[in-house]
Amino acid sequence: MKSSHDNQSFFINKSIRITGKANGPLANYSFAVKDVFDIAGCKVSVGNPDWFELHKPARKNATIIQILLNAGATLIGTTNMTEFTRGTFGENVHYGMPSNPLGKEFVPGGSSSGSACVVAAGIVDFSLGTDTIGSIRVPASFCGLYGFRPSLNRIPAEGVWVQSPGFDTVGLLTKDPELLVTIGQVIFNNNVGECSWPKTFIAKDLFAIADREINVGLQETIELLRTISPFTLEFEISNGKLERIFKLAQVVKGYNTWKNIGNWMEKNNPRIAFHVAKKFVQESLIGKEDAVNASIELDELLQPIKLLLNDNVVILPTTASTAWTKEISTLINWSKSINVSDASNSINRTNQLLTIASVLGAPQVCIPIFNPKSRLPLSISILGSQGSDEKILSLAQSLAKHLNQN
Numbered sequence: 001m002k003s004s005h006d007n008q009s010f011f012i013n014k015s016i017r018i019t020g021k022a023n024g025p026l027a028n029y030s031f032a033v034k035d036v037f038d039i040a041g042c043k044v045s046v047g048n049p050d051w052f053e054l055h056k057p058a059r060k061n062a063t064i065i066q067i068l069l070n071a072g073a074t075l076i077g078t079t080n081m082t083e084f085t086r087g088t089f090g091e092n093v094h095y096g097m098p099s100n101p102l103g104k105e106f107v108p109g110g111s112s113s114g115s116a117c118v119v120a121a122g123i124v125d126f127s128l129g130t131d132t133i134g135s136i137r138v139p140a141s142f143c144g145l146y147g148f149r150p151s152l153n154r155i156p157a158e159g160v161w162v163q164s165p166g167f168d169t170v171g172l173l174t175k176d177p178e179l180l181v182t183i184g185q186v187i188f189n190n191n192v193g194e195c196s197w198p199k200t201f202i203a204k205d206l207f208a209i210a211d212r213e214i215n216v217g218l219q220e221t222i223e224l225l226r227t228i229s230p231f232t233l234e235f236e237i238s239n240g241k242l243e244r245i246f247k248l249a250q251v252v253k254g255y256n257t258w259k260n261i262g263n264w265m266e267k268n269n270p271r272i273a274f275h276v277a278k279k280f281v282q283e284s285l286i287g288k289e290d291a292v293n294a295s296i297e298l299d300e301l302l303q304p305i306k307l308l309l310n311d312n313v314v315i316l317p318t319t320a321s322t323a324w325t326k327e328i329s330t331l332i333n334w335s336k337s338i339n340v341s342d343a344s345n346s347i348n349r350t351n352q353l354l355t356i357a358s359v360l361g362a363p364q365v366c367i368p369i370f371n372p373k374s375r376l377p378l379s380i381s382i383l384g385s386q387g388s389d390e391k392i393l394s395l396a397q398s399l400a401k402h403l404n405q406n
Helices: 049-054 063-070 113-120 137-143 177-187 204-208 212-228 242-268 274-284 288-309 326-334 340-360 389-405
Strands: 011-018 030-034 074-079 126-131 146-149 169-174 200-203 232-235 313-317 364-369 378-383
Touching: 011 113, 030 113, 063 074, 063 126, 063 177, 074 113, 113 126, 113 137, 113 169, 126 177, 137 146, 137 169, 137 340, 137 364, 137 378, 146 177, 146 389, 169 177, 177 389, 200 204, 200 212, 204 212, 204 313, 212 313, 212 364, 212 378, 212 389, 242 274, 242 288, 242 340, 288 313, 288 340, 313 340, 313 389, 364 389, 378 389
Parallel strands: 030 074, 030 126, 200 232, 200 313
Antiparallel strands: 011 074, 126 169, 146 169, 146 364, 313 378, 364 378
């Protein structure tokens, strides 16, 4: 495969350019897509050169790409990503790790790493990625962007490769909350309008597992929320079961992942990074009965959270820390240091935060917070009930306006 990515490894193929229809609501806006979206006449790599070589070009555009083109947006290139969407850091042994535009020593976050970087660097106005357990939300947090993981199946996924059916969603990344709402209007048929703040729960158990820097840095935002939401209450949403929810989700997700791609892996034995192969091997050992039992228990644990979210929203930190350094990604992937346990702890806490929306199939919008006391941006999230996408997009825009006024 001939890759045309630049020195910062933002793109897999930057030669693609498809101009959107004139006079649409997204005219004069440009976007890029993670290299899992079908583009007519082009192949996708899914971050792996053997996948690219063994598949034919797409016959038509992915549904969501065509929707955006019809609305006037211009497509510019396919972006780099972690291999088979596996990985929190944003690395790819075949095509390199995109440089975080906020600091080259920091990881951009994955798996939609290139999609975040091209927006953060100002190359395009917005981008498409996918999110299994955090693949939109981590790069949004680490690159200082607005990130939107919608409800499961709210954005059409036809023509999009997914890692784990039942978990993956198409997602959006942008610098501008108004643009995020405009895109939402296009996708959701002009149903994103202003709405009043509902009952708002500050998830104290989720903030408790975040770093002190996150808690201190987001405190002003939480106090602001108390003034704009008529009823704001601190609440423990997981009943102490957050770690258990995360472990069960890994079983269900892992089983679905291997069921989705295992036959192809065994047949083709592709070139693949060691740490990615290790995950696939672990998932190949998950039995159907274990996955079914995990799913049943998971549903039971989620019922109280679903009831809490009914017509309400939850506020949580997007990630447990600011962007990790590239050194940490090397330590974790290759286990070369005694500091691995500390780094793994930070990553594990972040993954627990990210799991909630994924297992609920619920929408989450990430809002960047630029704190003068921190070199890197922080990120706070609004989580809604399944299907409340329009509402939380509107609330994110409302919070962003209040933040800009303060």
